[in-house]
Amino acid sequence: MKNIKKLLIFTLCLSILTFAVSCNKKEDVKETNNAQVEDTASKETEKTSGGEILVGAAASLTDAMNEIKPIFEEKENCTLNFTYAASGTLQKQIEEDGGIDVFISASESKMNAVDEKDLMVKDSIFPLLKNKLVLVKNKEANVDINMENFVENSNKIAIGQPDVVPAGQYAKQSLENLNLWESGQEKFVFAKDVRAVLAYVSTGECEAGFVYKSDAVIDDNVEIAEEVKDDVHDPIVYPAGIVKSTKNQELAQKFLDFLKESEAKDILTKYGFEVNE
Structure with a gap:
């Protein structure tokens, strides 16, 4: 009988000890998890301590701005977001x-x-960049294409929607001045932005298209057939400015100032833009 009592007491003590150890482990895990969460939150706070802004940029700026983004974020300890689309x-x-x-x-x-x-x-608002309008062709298209014969030698010609896509507006203006707009109507494929035009030509869906020079240089599947003369369309200027409803005008101004610095200018030039001095 005494042995049974001793066994019961031992079992009870062991259960209490096991429960205590288990509780301590759970508390340690909880503290570790809390520390990790706090550390992550601290890092996020540290990253965005300089604030956050959203930049609405023309689609043709996508590659250049994606390269500029991490440089500016590190410089200002902030978050820089972009939405790329047609300017319209x-x-x-x-x-x-x-x-x-x-x-x-x-x-x-x-x-x-x-x-x-x-x-x-x-x-x-200030004039940030200039660009060139070019006629591009698919490299695999076994046809001779230039500004004089592209309508006759193409089955499909990609152009941005003139009412919302500036590149399309410049293309329409150029073709009207060259008396080619009406003759190409049945072959035009209208796109939502200049990058969609580039994609049409790059994939071969269209033999030719009108994009900016900065777009043409980033795609190995297209080549410039001819630069459109500047005197048949309005000057291609990229203005930049701060939207009045912004809640972080200071950071917005810092970003615009950064775009005027040599580091940003070098990147923009690399992607085929002409930087205003």
């Missing part, structure tokens, strides 16, 4: 208060439209 699409987003802090347009007219509605910070 971005214009509408700003007019509908779509949360854009900085607007970089591929068209002065799109920038003027939002500025005239008093949606931009006064005196923040």
